[in-house]
Amino acid sequence: MRVANKSIYDSVQYNLGSISEELNKANEIATTGKSINNLSDDPVGLTQSLNIRSALSNIEQMGRNINYGNSWLTASESALTNVQNIISDTKALCVQMASGTIGSDQRVSAAVNIQNMLDEIVSLANTDVAGNYIFAGSKTDTIPFDQDGTYNGDNNPFTIKISQNSTIEVGSDGQAVFGTVFNTLVDLKAALQSNDVGGIQDGMDKLDTHFDDISGKISDVGSKMNRMEIKNNIFQDLNFSNTERLSKIEDADIAEAIMNVKAAELTYQAALASSSKVMTLTLVDYLQ
Amino acid sequence: MSGIGMVLNIATTALNAQQYGLGVTGQNIANVNTEGYSRQNPVLVAKQPLMYGGLLMGRGVDTEQVSRSSDQLIENKLMQEKSNMSSSSEMEKYMQVLESYFNENSGNSISTMLSDFWNRWYDISNNPSGTSERNSLYEQSALLSEQFNALSTDLIQIDADLTGAVNSGVEAINKITREIAQANDQIVSMEANSVANDLRDKRNSLVSELNEYMDVKAFEQSNGSLTIVGAKGCTLVQGNSSYDLEMGGANGDRVTWQDSAGSYVDITNYLSNGKLGGWLDMRDEILAKYKLDLDALAKEVIWSVNQQHSQGVGLEGFSSVTGEYAVTNSGSAITSSGLSYQDKVDDSSKTFKIWLFDNNGDPYDSDPVTTGLQGNPITITVTSGMTTDELVTAINNETGVQASLDSQNRLNISIDTGIATLGSLAFSDDDSNVLAAFGINTFFTGSGSGDMEVNDAIGLNKNFIAAAQVGSDGTMASGDNNNALAITELRSTSMSISQWTCDRINGNTQGSIISTLEDYYHSLVGSIGITSASVSRDRSFGEMMVNELSTIRDSISAVSLDEEMTNLIKFQHAYAAAAKLIGVSDEMLNTLLELK
Numbered sequence: 001m002r003v004a005n006k007s008i009y010d011s012v013q014y015n016l017g018s019i020s021e022e023l024n025k026a027n028e029i030a031t032t033g034k035s036i037n038n039l040s041d042d043p044v045g046l047t048q049s050l051n052i053r054s055a056l057s058n059i060e061q062m063g064r065n066i067n068y069g070n071s072w073l074t075a076s077e078s079a080l081t082n083v084q085n086i087i088s089d090t091k092a093l094c095v096q097m098a099s100g101t102i103g104s105d106q107r108v109s110a111a112v113n114i115q116n117m118l119d120e121i122v123s124l125a126n127t128d129v130a131g132n133y134i135f136a137g138s139k140t141d142t143i144p145f146d147q148d149g150t151y152n153g154d155n156n157p158f159t160i161k162i163s164q165n166s167t168i169e170v171g172s173d174g175q176a177v178f179g180t181v182f183n184t185l186v187d188l189k190a191a192l193q194s195n196d197v198g199g200i201q202d203g204m205d206k207l208d209t210h211f212d213d214i215s216g217k218i219s220d221v222g223s224k225m226n227r228m229e230i231k232n233n234i235f236q237d238l239n240f241s242n243t244e245r246l247s248k249i250e251d252a253d254i255a256e257a258i259m260n261v262k263a264a265e266l267t268y269q270a271a272l273a274s275s276s277k278v279m280t281l282t283l284v285d286y287l288q
Numbered sequence: 289m290s291g292i293g294m295v296l297n298i299a300t301t302a303l304n305a306q307q308y309g310l311g312v313t314g315q316n317i318a319n320v321n322t323e324g325y326s327r328q329n330p331v332l333v334a335k336q337p338l339m340y341g342g343l344l345m346g347r348g349v350d351t352e353q354v355s356r357s358s359d360q361l362i363e364n365k366l367m368q369e370k371s372n373m374s375s376s377s378e379m380e381k382y383m384q385v386l387e388s389y390f391n392e393n394s395g396n397s398i399s400t401m402l403s404d405f406w407n408r409w410y411d412i413s414n415n416p417s418g419t420s421e422r423n424s425l426y427e428q429s430a431l432l433s434e435q436f437n438a439l440s441t442d443l444i445q446i447d448a449d450l451t452g453a454v455n456s457g458v459e460a461i462n463k464i465t466r467e468i469a470q471a472n473d474q475i476v477s478m479e480a481n482s483v484a485n486d487l488r489d490k491r492n493s494l495v496s497e498l499n500e501y502m503d504v505k506a507f508e509q510s511n512g513s514l515t516i517v518g519a520k521g522c523t524l525v526q527g528n529s530s531y532d533l534e535m536g537g538a539n540g541d542r543v544t545w546q547d548s549a550g551s552y553v554d555i556t557n558y559l560s561n562g563k564l565g566g567w568l569d570m571r572d573e574i575l576a577k578y579k580l581d582l583d584a585l586a587k588e589v590i591w592s593v594n595q596q597h598s599q600g601v602g603l604e605g606f607s608s609v610t611g612e613y614a615v616t617n618s619g620s621a622i623t624s625s626g627l628s629y630q631d632k633v634d635d636s637s638k639t640f641k642i643w644l645f646d647n648n649g650d651p652y653d654s655d656p657v658t659t660g661l662q663g664n665p666i667t668i669t670v671t672s673g674m675t676t677d678e679l680v681t682a683i684n685n686e687t688g689v690q691a692s693l694d695s696q697n698r699l700n701i702s703i704d705t706g707i708a709t710l711g712s713l714a715f716s717d718d719d720s721n722v723l724a725a726f727g728i729n730t731f732f733t734g735s736g737s738g739d740m741e742v743n744d745a746i747g748l749n750k751n752f753i754a755a756a757q758v759g760s761d762g763t764m765a766s767g768d769n770n771n772a773l774a775i776t777e778l779r780s781t782s783m784s785i786s787q788w789t790c791d792r793i794n795g796n797t798q799g800s801i802i803s804t805l806e807d808y809y810h811s812l813v814g815s816i817g818i819t820s821a822s823v824s825r826d827r828s829f830g831e832m833m834v835n836e837l838s839t840i841r842d843s844i845s846a847v848s849l850d851e852e853m854t855n856l857i858k859f860q861h862a863y864a865a866a867a868k869l870i871g872v873s874d875e876m877l878n879t880l881l882e883l884k
Contacts, residue, residue: 002843002844003848004842004843004847004848005320005847005848006846006847007839007843010835010838010839010842011835014835038388038391039390039391039392039816039820040387040820040821040824041821043815043816044814046392046814046817047817050392050399050809050810050813050814051810053392053399053403054399054402054403054810057400057403057404057407058406058407058779060407061406061407061410061411064410064411068414069414130415132415133767137767138756138765138767138768140417140765140767154763154765156765158767158769159769159773160769161410161773161776164779164780171767282849282850282853283850283853
């Protein structure tokens with residue numbers, strides 16, 4: 001085929017153009033370390049990576065929710081354990097006070113103790129986490145119990161989300177947890193003041209029930225914390241595997257990227273060398 | 289005629305012919321880099337012989353014509369491919385711009401912002417009464433809206449740029465067609481004598497340039513003039529007249545052609561190739577689709593959040609609340625009242641509740657006459673075909689609340705200020721979607737990517753962020769997070785979202801897909817990537833085709849310097865030989881004249 005001068009220049013231009021485009025692409029991947037630098041580089045991979053990123057963002061949020069929930073449950077556990085101890089102390093005091101050797105004066109002064117314990121339990125029932133009362137149902141900004149044990153909260157336990165589809169009650173309906181304890185203590189105090197041994201014994205029985213109730217609540221909190229721990233572990237695994245998948249999709253294999261740059265560079269140099277030869281060839285040089 | 293005289297004659301014709309040949313070679317060398325130039329060849333023929341001495345004797349050489357090496361079939365094919373390539377090459381440029389706007393590798397992407405938006409709702413669900421959680425949700429929502437607005441502005445800007453490009457393309461086309469008409473005129477008058485090679489090359493170049501802007505068909509008439517016909521059969525050049533294209537249409541963004549009757553024909557949708565075709569494909573098909581899809585997404589984000597938000601209550605109730613969406617006709621059914629979200633209203637006797645609270649925020653007795661109704665809500669039923677005016681009346685018929693339309697035709701609901709003990713009101717259980725459709729107690733305003741904003745009411749008072757729901761006993765609990773939790777559910781809720789197909793010939797068709805908001809956006813971005821990759825492939829294929837065809841065209845028509853140098857020597861030697869012939873004849877004549 002006849003080759004015109006223009007053809008030689010045009011094809012040098014076209015070929016150098018496409019090789020340098022290749023070189024540029026290879027270089028972009030090697031220098032950014034990313035295999036997707038534009039949407040069009042790998043639209044399918046990009047969509048996947050967007051999905052993974054959003055999953056990661058959600059996992060991170062769930063981690064935050066779980067931490068937040070844990071702070072509530074920890075506060076709840078510690079308050080309940082203290083209440084349980086107080087109940088147990090009260091029980092011990094009552095055992096002592098129910099004894100026939102105790103005089104009415106001692107009982108009356110023990111009533112002051114009971115009042116202190118009552119105050120202590122009210123204060124524990126008003127436990128808050130960063131200003132939010134954990135035993136107020138959903139009225140988390142209202143002090144749940146007045147000094148006399150009147151409940152101001154509601155009966156919808158405060159709930160948070162620990163995964164897309166599951167929620168967990170981290171707060172409690174304070175009335176359900178403490179309401180009867182207050183009644184018992186108020187009754188006990190009255191019985192001590194009036195030197196009513198029968199009343200004291202009634203109170204002791206009720207304290208046993210309360211002790212068991214609170215124990216149940218504590219183990220309930222414990223099992224919730226356990227559940228959160230398991231969720232947290234699952235999220236950590238998910239976080240790890242998703243991060244790895246994201247890296248597989250987005251990150252360039254550096255060795256391969258460098259090899260590609262080298263290969264493109266070599267092709268480019270060869271093209272430059274042969275082009276410069278071909279372009280200078282002309283019959284004119286050989287004519288005198 | 290004497291023999292020597294004849295030899296001299298022959299030598300003269302030879303000198304002339306070889307000199308002409310050198311001239312043509314010179315012309316070829318001079319045009320070695322001229323785009324569209326076809327190399328020329330002198331066609332030498334032996335002159336008609338004469339009878340001499342009983343024999344036929346040659347009379348020398350004649351340059352019959354200068355022919356042009358060109359293959360119109362290849363030229364046409366090349367023009368067509370160039371037209372295709374310029375189309376995809378222009379589209380590629382704009383696709384790269386479009387792509388960069390949706391580049392998700394930055395932290396400022398809608399995807400990240402949408403995730404963060406849901407996360408801020410989770411934060412509120414963790415701490416519903418927290419001020420900092422409310423503030424940061426507001427900031428995040430404002431950022432998300434602004435990002436939608438910015439994208440919308442960017443897309444509108446690309447649209448305007450494309451119209452500008454089409455406009456300048458139309459000007460370029462008009463200039464080219466005028467020049468072709470001129471060339472036609474010159475060719476017709478010159479070709480009375482011989483073929484006008486260089487003018488034809490020039491005209492071919494012009495047609496080729498025209499093809500880069502739009503696809504045209506060229507027919508050569510018997511007199512040598514070229515008739516150019518463009519999209520939809522509009523004649524652009526006939527003889528020595530050209531017919532201009534003009535920008536027209538209501539927005540000045542359509543390409544029109546004036547027909548012989550003087551009326552304008554819109555040919556926009558029929559321009560399928562060349563730069564113009566590329567720009568219009570980009571503007572009216574690709575960009576148009578993504579603009580509509582982005583709007584559809586924003587519309588659904590706004591609606592789904594608003595719909596859930598309007599079911600809830602913030603840390604305080606409203607003493608008076610005005611909707612964000614206006615009706616155009618308060619006398620027609622709400623479902624056709626001109627509300628942005630009128631189609632979402634369900635008027636099959638669905639209801640919503642209004643709760644009243646006293647000055648302390650405690651449930652108010654909605655019916656002071658009948659006792660025992662403390663904490664009972666007012667229930668409004670949206671009956672079939674109910675008009676806005678009827679809704680206003682229905683609300684006004686209840687004790688403790690007042691409704692009216694403001695000067696902008698937006699619904700206002702407020703407590704009856706005549707009752708001193710009445711403090712505020714709140715809403716719940718809206719199955720009719722009327723509240724969200726009127727924009728009452730909503731989170732966002734607007735109905736597309738361009739006008740999406742956080743409701744001003746929330747911007748001014750973050751307590752109106754409705755994280756809670758009114759309890760069944762009519763109480764508001766600031767720690768209640770039920771509505772916030774319901775809003776976080778939207779993140780993974782699949783909903784029906786419009787998806788558009790834009791076609792210049794068949795128009796824009798609205799379909800819909802069932803998807804989560806996030807997935808919709810992700811597939812939108814993926815689709816832009818796929819379109820962009822395919823446009824790039826088209827461009828690179830077109831470039832290859834043009835390159836191949838150019839090589840073929842050039843092998844026929846372009847100048848080879850080596851060849852011309854050979855010709856140069858060929859003509860030079862022939863010229864020298866002819867000169868020698870004159871010298872020999874001269875000597876022969878001298879010999880004769882010297883005879884004594």
